[in-house]
Amino acid sequence: MGRAPCCSKVGLHKGPWTPREDALLTKYIQAHGEGQWKSLPKKAGLLRCGKSCRLRWMNYLRPDIKRGNITPEEDDLIMRMHSLIGNRWSLIAGRLPGRTDNEIKNYWNTHLCKKMRNQGADIEEESPSANKKKKRNNSNKKKNKQRKDKMDKDTNEETQKTKVYLPKPIRVKPLTLPRTDSTFTLDSNSASGASSSQENNNKVESPEGTKDLMNLVCEVGGENDGFDFLGQENDIVNESDVVEHQSYFPRDHSNGTLEKLYDEYFQLLNIEDYCQYELDLDYFAESLLV
DNA sequence: AAATCTGTCAACCGCTCTTAA
DNA sequence: ATTAAGAGCGGTTGACAGATT
Numbered sequence: 001m002g003r004a005p006c007c008s009k010v011g012l013h014k015g016p017w018t019p020r021e022d023a024l025l026t027k028y029i030q031a032h033g034e035g036q037w038k039s040l041p042k043k044a045g046l047l048r049c050g051k052s053c054r055l056r057w058m059n060y061l062r063p064d065i066k067r068g069n070i071t072p073e074e075d076d077l078i079m080r081m082h083s084l085i086g087n088r089w090s091l092i093a094g095r096l097p098g099r100t101d102n103e104i105k106n107y108w109n110t111h112l113c114k115k116m117r118n119q120g121a122d123i124e125e126e127s128p129s130a131n132k133k134k135k136r137n138n139s140n141k142k143k144n145k146q147r148k149d150k151m152d153k154d155t156n157e158e159t160q161k162t163k164v165y166l167p168k169p170i171r172v173k174p175l176t177l178p179r180t181d182s183t184f185t186l187d188s189n190s191a192s193g194a195s196s197s198q199e200n201n202n203k204v205e206s207p208e209g210t211k212d213l214m215n216l217v218c219e220v221g222g223e224n225d226g227f228d229f230l231g232q233e234n235d236i237v238n239e240s241d242v243v244e245h246q247s248y249f250p251r252d253h254s255n256g257t258l259e260k261l262y263d264e265y266f267q268l269l270n271i272e273d274y275c276q277y278e279l280d281l282d283y284f285a286e287s288l289l290v
Numbered sequence: 291a292a293a294t295c296t297g298t299c300a301a302c303c304g305c306t307c308t309t310a311a
Numbered sequence: 312a313t314t315a316a317g318a319g320c321g322g323t324t325g326a327c328a329g330a331t332t
Contacts, residue, residue, distance in 0.1 A: 014301080014302075015300095015301075015302090015326090016300070016301075016326085017300085017301090035317095035318090036317090037317075037318070038316075038317060038318090050317085050318090051302085051303095051317095051318085051319095052301075052302080054318075054319085055300085055301065055302080056300090056301085058319090059299095059300070059301085060300075060301095087321065087322085088320090088321085089320075089321065090319075090320060090321085101319095101320075101321080102299080102300075102301085102321095103299080105299095105321070105322085106298070106299050106300085107298095107299095109298095109299095109322095110297065110298060110299080111298095
């Protein structure tokens with residue numbers, strides 16, 4: 001539709017947030033709640049666009065944000081989830097209470113991508129942006145100090161907050177194709193999530209691929225109930241959902257898609273580890289179907 | 291000690307999806 | 312049915328810190 005970017009307004013601040021801005025935003029949201037991002041900056045007395053406010057809140061200021069290193073358990077879950085659904089960072093983050101999609105995405109790009117590559121996975125050698133990063137600007141020591149001071153301050157504030165690890169709500173509807181351009185890596189040979197267009201060979205790009213994923217998600221959800229491979233008696237979805245889901249299933253198994261997904265899914269979740277995540281995956285499926 | 295390189299991550303951008311008028 | 316605003320997502324950028332040369 002060609003709307004102008006929300007941050008295009010003259011006079012709006014961009015770049016790193018100041019402690020004062022953080023305080024204003026936090027105070028406003030604590031008083032009035034989240035939402036109405038468009039009008040929030042004005043009401044809160046911020047010279048920021050709503051989008052920027054939302055991002056700052058979601059990725060940094062929320063009280064339930066979990067700080068600190070990714071644990072090995074989280075690391076493992078991220079890898080498995082990524083193998084399963086690709087770069088759906090918000091979905092993956094939804095499985096890791098207190099973690100943000102941005103954090104997961106960054107973690108993947110900086111740690112796991114490399115790790116997978118070292119393991120011989122079919123990951124691209126280096127993202128285009130990684131090459132560009134090599135040109136650095138090391139000036140502006142003043143900003144260095146400002147940032148450090150701010151981070152120190154934030155850290156102190158963080159430690160004083162009571163952290164409540166609430167699961168992140170997920171906006172996924174099982175009956176619609178979530179994104180027309182969505183791609184899902186379901187090729188277990190690559191065991192990777194393919195983060196760039198260079199890896200399209202490993203992706204299922206068609207809408208059919210999307211359907212496969214949604215079906216797979218339903219399978220996950222029904223598992224504890226002795227799930228039906230065709231999703232016909234999935235206790236989690238409601239009746240009407242089931243009908244529509246069935247219409248998505250490739251009834252013609254001649255191409256073996258469903259069987260392949262099934263195999264890959266259990267390869268990804270080998271029995272030992274799966275026991276560890278069983279409860280979480282069950283919850284995962286339920287939350288997807290909200 | 292200075293310059294350069296590399297890793298990290300907050301923030302931005304552009305796009306799609308949802309919803310309401 | 313159409314349109315526009317709001318919301319959210321994933322990709323990318325760039326500033327900064329620490330490591331290396």
